[in-house]
Amino acid sequence: xxxxxxxxxxxxxxxxxxxxxxxxxxxxxxxxxxxxxxxxxxxxxxxxxxxxxxxxxxxxxxxxxxxxxxxxxxxxxxxxxxxxxxxxxxxxxxxxxxxxxxxxxxxxxxxxxxxxxxxxxxxxxxxxxxxxxxxxxxxxxxxxxxxxxxx
Amino acid sequence: xxxxxxxxxxxxxxxxxxxxxxxxxxxxxxxxxxxxxxxxxxxxxxxxxxxxxxxxxxxxxxxxxxxxxxxxxxxxxxxxxxxxxxxxxxxxxxxxxxxxxxxxxxxxxxxxxxxxxxxxxxxxxxxxxxxxxxxxxxxxxxxxxxxxxxx
DNA sequence: TCGCCCTCTGTATATTTATACATTGAATTG
DNA sequence: CAATTCAATGTATAAATATACAGAGGGCGA
Numbered sequence: 013x014x015x016x017x018x019x020x021x022x023x024x025x026x027x028x029x030x031x032x033x034x035x036x037x038x039x040x041x042x043x044x045x046x047x048x049x050x051x052x053x054x055x056x057x058x059x060x061x062x063x064x065x066x067x068x069x070x071x072x073x074x075x076x077x078x079x080x081x082x083x084x085x086x087x088x089x090x091x092x093x094x095x096x097x098x099x100x101x102x103x104x105x106x107x108x109x110x111x112x113x114x115x116x117x118x119x120x121x122x123x124x125x126x127x128x129x130x131x132x133x134x135x136x137x138x139x140x141x142x143x144x145x146x147x148x149x150x151x152x153x154x155x156x157x158x159x160x161x162x163x
Numbered sequence: 164x165x166x167x168x169x170x171x172x173x174x175x176x177x178x179x180x181x182x183x184x185x186x187x188x189x190x191x192x193x194x195x196x197x198x199x200x201x202x203x204x205x206x207x208x209x210x211x212x213x214x215x216x217x218x219x220x221x222x223x224x225x226x227x228x229x230x231x232x233x234x235x236x237x238x239x240x241x242x243x244x245x246x247x248x249x250x251x252x253x254x255x256x257x258x259x260x261x262x263x264x265x266x267x268x269x270x271x272x273x274x275x276x277x278x279x280x281x282x283x284x285x286x287x288x289x290x291x292x293x294x295x296x297x298x299x300x301x302x303x304x305x306x307x308x309x310x311x312x313x314x
Numbered sequence: 315t316c317g318c319c320c321t322c323t324g325t326a327t328a329t330t331t332a333t334a335c336a337t338t339g340a341a342t343t344g
Numbered sequence: 345c346a347a348t349t350c351a352a353t354g355t356a357t358a359a360a361t362a363t364a365c366a367g368a369g370g371g372c373g374a
Contacts, residue, residue: 015352033330049354054332058217064331065214065223072216095212096222098175101283103295104256108284112178112222135293137271137286142295162171166322184360200324205361215361 015056018046022056023071031069090161092122097162102155107143109158116141130154166207169197173207174222183219241312243273248313256302258294260309267292281305 021044022037031037034053041048062069096115101108111119120136123143130150135142145151172195173188182188185204192199213220247266252259262270271287274294281301286293296302 035330048352050331051333051355052353054330055353058332061217063214063216063221066209066212070214098171098178103283103297106256106283106295108295110284112174115222135286138268140284140286142284142286142293186360201361202325202363203323205363206323209362 018048019056019060021046022053022060022062026062026069026071030067033068037069089122089126092119093158093161097158099162100155100158102148102151105145105148105151107145107151107155107158109141109143111139111141113139115139128154169199170207170211172197173204173211173213177213177220177222181219188220240273240277243270244309244312248309250313251306251309253302253306256296256299258296258302258306258309260292260294262290262292264290266290279305 018041021041025031025037025040029040031040034050034057037053038048038050041053057064057069061072063072064070096111096119098110098112101110109116109119116136116139120134120141123131123134123141130145130153132144132146134144143151143154145154169192172192176182176188176191180191182191185201185208188208189199189201189204192204208215208220212223214223215221247262247270249261249263251261260270267287267290271285271292274282274285274292281296281304283295283297285295294302294305296305
């Protein structure tokens with residue numbers, strides 16, 4: 013069996029099963045007829061750009077099996093900020109919330125869902141959320157709370 | 164320094180720098196005043212749900228620093244504004260920077276990379292970048308500089 | 315105040331992953 | 345046909361990461 017066939021099998025396994033180690037992957041591949049060593053799998057994983065995280069191996073955009081939110085509860089603002097929030101900066105009545113790249117949209121959505129009185133409105137870029145507050149004082153209050161949520 | 168402060172520092176480092184190993188992360192943290200062992204960082208990484216892949220550590224949705232665009236040098240703000248910037252308008256502490264269609268993102272990124280003290284944050288639309296400044300005075304200063312760069 | 319519990323962290327080491335070096339086999343070239 | 349080149353892989357081990365065990369310190373309840 014060829015290398016590309018094995019790569020396909022690896023992708024299928026990572027997409028459908030929880031793979032916690034290269035040895036576990038090796039055992040699952042043996043059941044499919046691919047018998048290679050851990051060293052080869054290490055190279056395969058590197059070539060397939062797979063990631064290893066707390067839930068095992070996954071594809072670069074995070075869609076391996078059991079990525080993390082099995083519970084479809086809309087993430088609370090605490091969860092979202094704890095996960096994607098980096099820092100908050102204040103300018104007069106505006107807060108600039110810096111997030112990880114590409115995460116501004118869900119963060120802004122979570123803030124909107126929360127119906128916070130100090131929030132007049134939000135605008136999301138790619139890694140920045142602008143939060144408009146009624147005045148500078150309430151901006152300060154909200155900044156402190158957001159800083160706590162970020163942790 | 165507390166654990167949550169260290170976690171924030173780790174998130175910032177992962178978001179902005181290529182972290183290839185826990186030892187490398189450890190060295191960068193020492194420069195920021197956090198001195199812990201590899202064992203502690205291993206636990207931190209697990210608690211922060213960070214992934215390790217071919218490009219180093221990343222957040223669960225795959226956006227660490229240098230995920231794939233190898234051209235590490237961000238184009239200078241002079242280049243970008245000379246090329247895409249059209250005009251700047253000021254309102255209190257806000258600057259509205261008009262660009263050519265579709266160029267707001269790279270312009271915003273160039274501004275972010277420059278680490279300008281007068282910039283609290285930026286948000287990019289399609290052909291408009293909103294720049295939040297700490298106050299009206301510094302917004303004026305920045306507007307003048309941006310106008311010079313646009314030409 | 316004391317005892318207990320919990321969190322956090324370090325040390326040492328177990329486990330896992332990455333890679334230097336070597337081998338094999340297929341394809342290509344002269 | 346022989347020599348060369350290259351990709352793929354295994355072996356052994358270096359490097360990196362995870363964790364068992366233990367200690368320290370703070371908070372809390374009796």
